[in-house]
Amino acid sequence: MPHYQLNYPANDRHSVDTFTFEARSLGGALDVARKNARGEWAELCEEGRPICFLELVTDDGVWLVGGPNCQSAIQRIDIPNPQPLLR
Numbered sequence: 001m002p003h004y005q006l007n008y009p010a011n012d013r014h015s016v017d018t019f020t021f022e023a024r025s026l027g028g029a030l031d032v033a034r035k036n037a038r039g040e041w042a043e044l045c046e047e048g049r050p051i052c053f054l055e056l057v058t059d060d061g062v063w064l065v066g067g068p069n070c071q072s073a074i075q076r077i078d079i080p081n082p083q084p085l086l087r
Contacts, residue, residue: 030065040055
C-alpha cells in the first residue's frame, strides 16, 4: 500500500505538523486527509512526492483541492459564498 504524508500548520502557526498513513488509493488518501487535516490548509504527499494542496474554504468542512504547486494561487482565491457539490 502506498505511504502518504499530510502536512498542515501546527497550533503555533509557525511550524508544520505531519500525519503519516497508508491508503489503498488516492481517493482513500484524500478521505483520510480531509478527516485529519487541521488548520486552514494541508499538503498531501504520496511516497514523498507532493500530490495536492487542500484549503479549508468554509467552517463546515468544505475543502478546495488543487495541484501540488498551487498554494499561493489558492490563497488568492476569494469565494464569497461557496456551495458544496450536490450529489
